[in-house]
Amino acid sequence: PPRPRPEFDFGMRFFRVLRLIAFLAAGLAAVAIFPRLADDAASALRRRPWASLGLGFLWVVVVPVAIALVAFTLVGIPIAMIVGALYLISLYLARAVVAVWLGRLILRERLGPGRKGAVLAFLVGGLILVVAGMIPFLGWIVGAVATFLGLGAFALAVWSRRERAA
Numbered sequence: 242p243p244r245p246r247p248e249f250d251f252g253m254r255f256f257r258v259l260r261l262i263a264f265l266a267a268g269l270a271a272v273a274i275f276p277r278l279a280d281d282a283a284s285a286l287r288r289r290p291w292a293s294l295g296l297g298f299l300w301v302v303v304v305p306v307a308i309a310l311v312a313f314t315l316v317g318i319p320i321a322m323i324v325g326a327l328y329l330i331s332l333y334l335a336r337a338v339v340a341v342w343l344g345r346l347i348l349r350e351r352l353g354p355g356r357k358g359a360v361l362a363f364l365v366g367g368l369i370l371v372v373a374g375m376i377p378f379l380g381w382i383v384g385a386v387a388t389f390l391g392l393g394a395f396a397l398a399v400w401s402r403r404e405r406a407a
Contacts, residue, residue, distance in 0.1 A: 258373070
């Protein structure tokens with residue numbers, strides 16, 4: 242089979258590296274702004290990994306269907322657009338939860354609580370996810386599983402916070 246042109250191959254690699262750097266920057270900002278929520282979600286992932294995986298998968302499947310159903314009404318179109326944008330952002334940032342969990346798992350007691358600990362945990366775990374994401378085929382699987390785990394753990398953390406507040 243013919244090989245892709247070298248400039249195309251370089252462009253694809255450059256785009257992949259740029260996408261991974263953007264994940265690190267966006268995740269770092271999210272964890273720095275919401276360190277307690279990131280830690281709560283990482284704790285939920287540690288305590289309930291299977292529930293996190295299942296809820297995350299459910300989120301990925303059910304939310305687009307709900308968005309499509311809401312978009313069928315004239316009033317629902319703007320709501321569907323807003324929820325759709327939030328859905329895409331949640332998909333993108335879900336791996337940050339897994340990065341914080343990985344970083345805390347690796348560094349254990351060396352990280353303190355609060356913003357600094359969450360940010361350092363994210364950086365360590367995020368770099369691991371980025372490197373794993375560069376492995377052909379396996380990187381796609383790691384990314385998908387990390388997204389499911391992160392979405393589910395985030396949902397569990399938010400639910401837990403609501404129960405404590407009530």
